[in-house]
Amino acid sequence: MRFETSTIKDIAKALGLSTSTVSRALRDRYEISEETKKLVLAYAEKVNYRANPIARSLKERRSYSIGIIVSEIANNFFSQVINGIESIAYDRGYHVIISQTHESYKQEKLNVEHLASRSIDGLLIALSSETQDITYLRNLYSKGLPIVFFDRVPEDFDTHKVIANNFKGSFDATEHLILSGKRTIAHLTNSENLSITKERLKGYQAALAKYHIEFKPELVKYCQHGGMHSAELEQAVKELLPYKPDGIFISSDRLTTGCLMALKKTNPEVAHKIAIAGFTNSNLVELFSPSLTSVKQPAFEMGQVATELLISMIEAKREITEFETKILDTELVRMQKNIGNRFL
Template identity: 60%
Template structure:
């Protein structure tokens, strides 16, 4: 079980009394500047933050779970949170939700804050901007249970749950091909995300099945995950400016889908067919219209929570982990 560093740990490491360390951290005047600086430097080195909540916890258990998602307003993530809560509260755990807004720095801050509030574990979907995973790997190595969902970190040994992104992308692209489209642009999320790679493979699989060459010029990445509309509009504008412009768009995330539809309308390209990932319940109202791949977000959240609680409550060290891949559902326009 994860155990945050305490004042007692610092005192032992520096061969000081706990009261001296406590006063130094508070900036007490009765502590010499040399000792104060020694304590503060060491605390910064080990990323220690005072945690008054932990002092009152029995058996170092808070019965709380930290959640890190890019945006609660995103329909997919709000549905996943519903799934998380459906399990957590029944099992006696509180849920603390934080948003990264697809920013790396915000993700780091949120995870460290949750860890220092002594959550018993964290469920996370990676931010689009995250390329350095040290902040997650360090806490996991210290014993904090972490489970990934949707955007997973494949290199970390822990439980993960995601959807069949490759098959979903294949079906969405195949639908466009069967509607007669041959120059299908692919607007993708940040290149390093696990979902980006899998959805790109599915897109390419469909093209290859029907003998359509994969054209790298028709593939563009939005490194901010659709958070910056200017980036999405620039990507769409560049594709529409090609000598042979696309006759369809396959868009690889919920937020990007909304951004692309807005950009296509702005540039007067509403006649172009669009297929993409979206869990919105009102897709039929979108203009231009969109055929969509729906992910089992609620189920994903539910399973991730069961996985996390199994790690938290394990009586013995866990060394076997599972990656669950759930089926998606493709919904053509008008269905």
């Protein structure tokens, strides 16, 4: 069973016109008399005509859909980015197809290829933490698929990119920990492959340097799977604690909440004694205990900007040669001592 709608042909037949004329009237293209146009439009309205997007796509060789690849939607940062993407895409007549990698390279490749075969017009992607080899993306790109990266971007890929000011965000967060008296500040971060990992590490180091605190590599712990496995996090925490950090700067949403959980589970007695600052866009931070200082990314805006760039690529008349990397400022939300840690 299929639900049927009227087509251009039906309208043409009913009105004694040709399909070309009806099409022109509906799409308001080419020269067409006011009269016929009104006639057609009125009739189309009456029978509740909806153009079949599939037929249109086939003819125009584009689907008016864009693919989104994120690690998971159950992550406030990404869901906010998606909201930003949708806000622009729908206005411009595109719909979006969301795919999750769960931080797996294999899944990422599979999803991208599935999307590409579904004939998306363009791709918005934040790389998975496992991803190192992006030749599959280069192939698609060189075949003409427009791609815009956001958040987790590759270094040498000539296209538009949108990222947060990771250096500054990290610097601010680390500085905040230092200014509140912490001196042994650990850094829990994502896989070394990721751009955000490198940039955030630099911010952390710069802040330490500014206050003449020695950078100790052993205080930095990388999580290959971006905190998708709790065992990974618990292990990292376990390895960090012997150095008796009085502060931890954490570099991503998932890791931040995961680290709090791990601390609370494995070492509840110290959980409240370590100051925590981390990247997170969770809108529940105020509920967390232990409480923390958070670095919020302009996720919604990031989605918007990335989408505008992508659509400009999709609709570009000629080859684009100049690409930009937009950098958006983060916001530091300081721990609310009066509420969160009042029981300390």
